Amino acid sequence: KAGVTQTPRYLIKTRGQQVTLSCSPISGHRSVSWYQQTPGQGLQFLFEYFSETQRNKGNFPGRFSGRQFSNSRSEMNVSTLELGDSALYLCASSDGDWGVRFFGQGTRLTVV
Amino acid sequence: SQQGEEDPQALSIQEGENATMNCSYKTSINNLQWYRQNSGRGLVHLILIRSNEREKHSGRLRVTLDTSKKSSSLLITASRAADTASYFCATDAIRGSSNTGKLIFGQGTTLQVKP
Numbered sequence: 001k002a003g004v005t006q007t008p009r010y011l012i013k014t015r016g017q018q019v020t021l022s023c024s025p026i027s028g029h030r031s032v033s034w035y036q037q038t039p040g041q042g043l044q045f046l047f048e049y050f051s052e053t054q055r056n057k058g059n060f061p062g063r064f065s066g067r068q069f070s071n072s073r074s075e076m077n078v079s080t081l082e083l084g085d086s087a088l089y090l091c092a093s094s095d096g097d098w099g100v101r102f103f104g105q106g107t108r109l110t111v112v
Numbered sequence: 113s114q115q116g117e118e119d120p121q122a123l124s125i126q127e128g129e130n131a132t133m134n135c136s137y138k139t140s141i142n143n144l145q146w147y148r149q150n151s152g153r154g155l156v157h158l159i160l161i162r163s164n165e166r167e168k169h170s171g172r173l174r175v176t177l178d179t180s181k182k183s184s185s186l187l188i189t190a191s192r193a194a195d196t197a198s199y200f201c202a203t204d205a206i207r208g209s210s211n212t213g214k215l216i217f218g219q220g221t222t223l224q225v226k227p
Binding site for chain 2: 045088104105
């Protein structure tokens, strides 16, 4: 089975722009979750989708949004980018409610 | 906010030595997992231990869980240079008896294994 695929791997954006990141989960996995990783805050949960429904959302402003499609692929969008949004964004998929998550290689977003 | 705390934050050892890292968490859990991350890349799952287990082995990895102390430890035996990475513990956030789909990570331990 192919692993979790995130695109693009690297992205440079300017403050005020918006960005869309994509995640293709492992085939058959219905849960996709997103995490932001920064040196200061560590790994923080953004949101989780299961069968196209957002089940949980972390403590992030409304500029951060996401969605999941019927084929389980997921996108997250960040609008009005700020310098502090520079981070590694990780997507993870799983086939059940508990337990092991399979992570993609991440998208490194730099906001200048 | 992070639930887990890990110590040490950084660990440097020689190849062949054992490495032990510890994790503490705050709430009830169904399981606890350990992940490895190589230099800014994705996380790789290492091992999962359920709340009713006390110890689990996988190759050179040994994980213990003490639910009374809300703590876990990861032991890597006979370390290799390739084990150089950051290690994170993680627990599933639970709301009532339901899983929320959210993993709560510790701050991580950065391990350097010198050849």
